[in-house]
Amino acid sequence: MPNFTRRACLAIGAAAALMPRAGFTAERLSLGDAELVTLSDGNLVLPSDFIFGPAPQEDLARLVPEFGIDLSQPLTPPCNVTLLRTGDRTILFDCGAGPAFQDSAGRLLDALGSEGLGPEDITDIVFTHAHPDHLWGVLDDFDEPLFLNAAHRIGRIERDYWMAPETVNTIGEARASFAAGAIRRLAVIEDILETFEDGDEVLPGVAAVLTPGHTPGHMAFEIASGGTSAMVIGDAVGNDHVAMARPAWPTGADQDTETGVATRVRLLERLAAEGIAAVGFHMSGGGIGRVEAASEGYRFVTDI
Numbered sequence: 262m263p264n265f266t267r268r269a270c271l272a273i274g275a276a277a278a279l280m281p282r283a284g285f286t287a288e289r290l291s292l293g294d295a296e297l298v299t300l301s302d303g304n305l306v307l308p309s310d311f312i313f314g315p316a317p318q319e320d321l322a323r324l325v326p327e328f329g330i331d332l333s334q335p336l337t338p339p340c341n342v343t344l345l346r347t348g349d350r351t352i353l354f355d356c357g358a359g360p361a362f363q364d365s366a367g368r369l370l371d372a373l374g375s376e377g378l379g380p381e382d383i384t385d386i387v388f389t390h391a392h393p394d395h396l397w398g399v400l401d402d403f404d405e406p407l408f409l410n411a412a413h414r415i416g417r418i419e420r421d422y423w424m425a426p427e428t429v430n431t432i433g434e435a436r437a438s439f440a441a442g443a444i445r446r447l448a449v450i451e452d453i454l455e456t457f458e459d460g461d462e463v464l465p466g467v468a469a470v471l472t473p474g475h476t477p478g479h480m481a482f483e484i485a486s487g488g489t490s491a492m493v494i495g496d497a498v499g500n501d502h503v504a505m506a507r508p509a510w511p512t513g514a515d516q517d518t519e520t521g522v523a524t525r526v527r528l529l530e531r532l533a534a535e536g537i538a539a540v541g542f543h544m545s546g547g548g549i550g551r552v553e554a555a556s557e558g559y560r561f562v563t564d565i
């Protein structure tokens with residue numbers, strides 16, 4: 262077992278004192294001298310069919326009750342933005358949905374505040390991919406870059422796909438607004454946006470792992486620090502229920518379902534074999550856990 266320790270806490274910041282109902286959960290993982298924290302950006306509200314549409318429906322109906330899922334109801338996946346403090350760097354992996362996507366998301370600034378941080382404290386932003394819940398928080402209410410002191414980095418394949426003018430016409434109706442929103446935001450940060458490739462050391466101790474399918478250039482990130490490691494998996498595994506239990510089932514969450522399956526199966530196999538911490542953007546319980554092989558498929562264990 263890797264030598265990591267974890268503590269969970271409920272951080273109530275100064276802002277919460279003014280808004281008694283607001284509490285911002287943060288989950289923590291120590292990695293050598295570095296600290297990884299997941300900050301809640303809120304949650305999404307999605308028709309269950311958007312995710313489960315391509316799955317084998319009879320098997321799905323048999324599987325989901327054990328996860329408390331009612332297929333007639335919308336799904337409300339949590340959104341966990343990963344913050345990594347290492348040396349003099351304060352790094353965000355993705356930056357949440359911002360104010361313009363869904364009312365239930367876009368809470369990152371409040372969560373950052375509860376950690377005593379403002380957007381000006383972020384030194385680096387690294388994107389897993391350019392979907393709204395991961396990218397749109399990069400701009401403020403006036404459509405200006407929000408993280409003024411941060412270097413912004415994204416995989417080259419991902420940048421090229423969303424910056425291509427034809428993407429909005431080829432992506433399909435269900436995601437056309439994703440494409441319009443992405444190109445608009447990426448255009449604003451184009452001059453400060455650096456790109457990287459599969460396998461690159463994006464930041465000291467942070468290596469990019471191409472994990473395509475959810476989007477064409479989706480990247481996971483392997484963080485190595487003090488002899489321990491963790492993997493920020495973004496949406497390569499999109500939830501801790503069906504995607505873990507039946508990784509070979511196609512999911513509507515993936516733009517390319519076949520590639521998404523291949524990526525998910527390979528990634529889960531590796532995470533289970535290595536036993537390293539996995540940090541999932543839409544996993545429950547704060548998103549920090551470990552992947553364990555089950556009798557069929559895998560399970561996400563948050564008590565690590």
Ligand SMILES: [Zn+2]
Nearest residue numbers: 392394496542
């Ligand atoms: Zn997502």
